[in-house]
Amino acid sequence: MLSDSNQQDRWEKRYLDGKTGWDRGGPSPALEFGLARMPCPPARVLIPACGRGYEIAELASRGYRVTGVDFAQSAVTDLQEILQAQQLKADIVASDLFAWEAEKPFDVIYEQTALCALEPQQWPEYAERLYRWLHPGGLLIGAFMQTHRAGGPPWHCALETVEELFPVDKWDWPEQKDRTIAHPSGLKELAITLKRCK
Numbered sequence: 001m002l003s004d005s006n007q008q009d010r011w012e013k014r015y016l017d018g019k020t021g022w023d024r025g026g027p028s029p030a031l032e033f034g035l036a037r038m039p040c041p042p043a044r045v046l047i048p049a050c051g052r053g054y055e056i057a058e059l060a061s062r063g064y065r066v067t068g069v070d071f072a073q074s075a076v077t078d079l080q081e082i083l084q085a086q087q088l089k090a091d092i093v094a095s096d097l098f099a100w101e102a103e104k105p106f107d108v109i110y111e112q113t114a115l116c117a118l119e120p121q122q123w124p125e126y127a128e129r130l131y132r133w134l135h136p137g138g139l140l141i142g143a144f145m146q147t148h149r150a151g152g153p154p155w156h157c158a159l160e161t162v163e164e165l166f167p168v169d170k171w172d173w174p175e176q177k178d179r180t181i182a183h184p185s186g187l188k189e190l191a192i193t194l195k196r197c198k
């Protein structure tokens, strides 16, 4: 199910109006947590709904081969400028995640406040795509937004919902499920790393 054009326009407008409360201006602390679990460079990493993608620059500087996808053209342009200024290379695609396909599966997907930005009716298809975009045994490093309120975006990604979207017959779950990361909005994200079953 493609996103409707209003969704794309709304996100682009947020960037144009500077209403980007989620933007840290640098890599999230969740990345350090993820890096401790990631395979070594030059593993291939996908960052869906990457926004200005500071994590992409950080991973590229460490030798990872990174792909970022986002449909907000301003964010993509800003990200390309960030990469160029640091003389870093990454594959940046301006596209709706539901119109894009991976040429080959990735070793790692770093999912940071992407699920919460999508409409909940898109979540099951998005979860299927994440599964398809990873190698068997690949890692999904997730930072799932916790708003504890109705409506969105950002939508509340309750642990129970995440468990339904990423079921144990398809994903290996860690024992610890309560690790949180502070978000610039004052909210918290649940940091969970899942492994795609073989």
Ligand SMILES: C[S@@+](CC[C@H](N)C(=O)[O-])C[C@H]1O[C@@H](n2cnc3c(N)ncnc32)[C@H](O)[C@@H]1O
Pocket: 003, 011, 012, 022, 023, 024, 048, 049, 050, 051, 052, 053, 069, 070, 071, 072, 075, 095, 096, 097, 098, 112, 113, 114, 117, 118
């Ligand atoms: C809350 S921002 C998070 C950006 C980035 N992950 C971060 O943490 O800074 C959500 C991002 O999702 C993008 N987005 C939302 N729906 C999308 C879709 N269907 N396809 C591609 N990008 C999408 C928006 O353009 C926006 O950049």
